[in-house]
Amino acid sequence: MAGAGDRKLVLFSHHQPFSLLDVNQGPMLVKWLQPLLDAQKIFAWYWGHEHRSVLYDPHPGYGLRGRCVGHGGFPEARADLSAATPSDDLGSQWKKLAAGQNSPGALVLDTPNLYIPGFEQQFTPHGYMRLDFNDGRLSESVHAPGGDTIYSRDLV
Secondary structure: OHHHOOOOEEEEEOOOOOOOOOOOOOHHHHHHHHHHHHOOOEEEEEEOOOOOEEEEOOOOOOOOEEEEEOOOOOOOEOOOOOOOEEEOOOEEEEEEEOOOOOOOOEEEEOOOOOOOOOOHHHEOOOOEEEEEEEOOEEEEEEEOOOOOEEEEEEOO
């Protein structure tokens, strides 16, 4: 990491540094990486511990863009997000979550899972995220299992 120079650092891990939907957060990860976090050296952090798609706002203290991208295939019970408001920009499939004590606000993908017949309403949707690194740019997109793009954005 010391050799990164001015390049933006993107971190991938299984466990998360923070979460709005899981009480099993990653305090040890944060402890071990505290110097990098405090210095805002990590630009983006992608993890998959939770089986959901969650796009966090930039962290107010660390500046990083957190992404939970664990919705690749293992069923996860849907949280009750009935009080959450739909995203103005991305539509009703994305719900806005307010910031928590240790987590920035976020958008969470919340639709029925059409791949679990008879239990569609009980489980979070499946899908995947694609990252494109091209000439110093980083673009991310979230896709439904069939490949349809349901979110796309340039981060850099």
